[in-house]
Amino acid sequence: MASLAAWYREHGRHDLPWRLTTDRWAVLVSEVMLHQTQVSRVLEAWPGFIGRYPTPPTMAAVAPGEVIRAWGTLGYPRRARALWEAARVVSERGWPDDLSELPGVGRYTAAAVAAQADGADAPGVEANIRRVVERIAGRQLGDAAAEALSIEVGRPLRGRDRLLALMDVGALLCRPRAPKCDACPLSARCKTRGVLPDDGRRRQPRYEGSFRQRRGRVLAALRSGPQGLSDLDADALRSLEADGLAVITGTTARLP
Numbered sequence: 001m002a003s004l005a006a007w008y009r010e011h012g013r014h015d016l017p018w019r020l021t022t023d024r025w026a027v028l029v030s031e032v033m034l035h036q037t038q039v040s041r042v043l044e045a046w047p048g049f050i051g052r053y054p055t056p057p058t059m060a061a062v063a064p065g066e067v068i069r070a071w072g073t074l075g076y077p078r079r080a081r082a083l084w085e086a087a088r089v090v091s092e093r094g095w096p097d098d099l100s101e102l103p104g105v106g107r108y109t110a111a112a113v114a115a116q117a118d119g120a121d122a123p124g125v126e127a128n129i130r131r132v133v134e135r136i137a138g139r140q141l142g143d144a145a146a147e148a149l150s151i152e153v154g155r156p157l158r159g160r161d162r163l164l165a166l167m168d169v170g171a172l173l174c175r176p177r178a179p180k181c182d183a184c185p186l187s188a189r190c191k192t193r194g195v196l197p198d199d200g201r202r203r204q205p206r207y208e209g210s211f212r213q214r215r216g217r218v219l220a221a222l223r224s225g226p227q228g229l230s231d232l233d234a235d236a237l238r239s240l241e242a243d244g245l246a247v248i249t250g251t252t253a254r255l256p
Contacts, residue, residue: 004165007165017046027116028083029050030046031109033074039171056088056091057087060090063255064080064085064256065254067080067081067084073220077245079104081256085103099113108126111163116163119159123147123150125147129150130170131170131174132169133149133150134146136191138192150166169185169186211236214235217233218233222254223255226252229252232253
């Protein structure tokens with residue numbers, strides 16, 4: 001069985017466009033886009049989006065509504081608003097030492113950007129990596145324990161290579177259903193062989209018929225221009241307004 005490093009050299013997703021750069025902003029945009037979104041959809045959206053907003057100042061110079069419009073149908077548009085807010089912070093104050101101080105940047109994203117853009121040996125655990133290390137451990141793990149095990153399992157890889165190698169094992173082999181254990185370079189260490197009892201974590205609810213879908217319909221209408229309040233789902237619009245994704249003026253709603 002090949003080592004993790006050898007498997008990653010041969011099978012890793014090295015051609016993903018955001019992996020071809022170490023620009024901190026470009027990496028941050030990719031990580032924010034990838035949160036709860038399939039790689040195939042981000043592949044379609046990222047090149048045009050980063051081409052339009054290649055630096056924090058280019059994004060900070062426009063209204064947040066323009067960024068939300070450019071975000072298109074990627075979903076979870078609060079991410080677009082948070083990116084705009086992060087761009088303003090970076091443009092006005094520079095990059096913080098702790099990237100998690102930026103709007104919309106949590107523990108994993110801060111570590112992932114530091115590892116990929118700055119060469120830091122920072123362990124990060126997203127959904128794919130968590131699934132790998134928890135299956136290896138045979139139990140649920142907290143963030144700190146999952147990060148520690150990712151370092152152990154990933155040796156001798158460090159930083160960027162460890163992060164991306166474990167992520168690719170999770171995405172390509174250690175999948176939620178029908179894992180390819182026979183091809184996994186970590187199978188000899190795995191206590192579960194791909195079978196882990198339901199962990200009780202919250203699952204993403206169905207989109208069809210959900211409040212998210214109602215919000216999405218209102219936002220789609222606003223992307224085409226200002227709309228009369230009587231033409232919009234009032235509850236969904238109020239929710240978008242609370243998230244900074246819509247502005248209501250008199251009898252009209254628009255993007256911010």
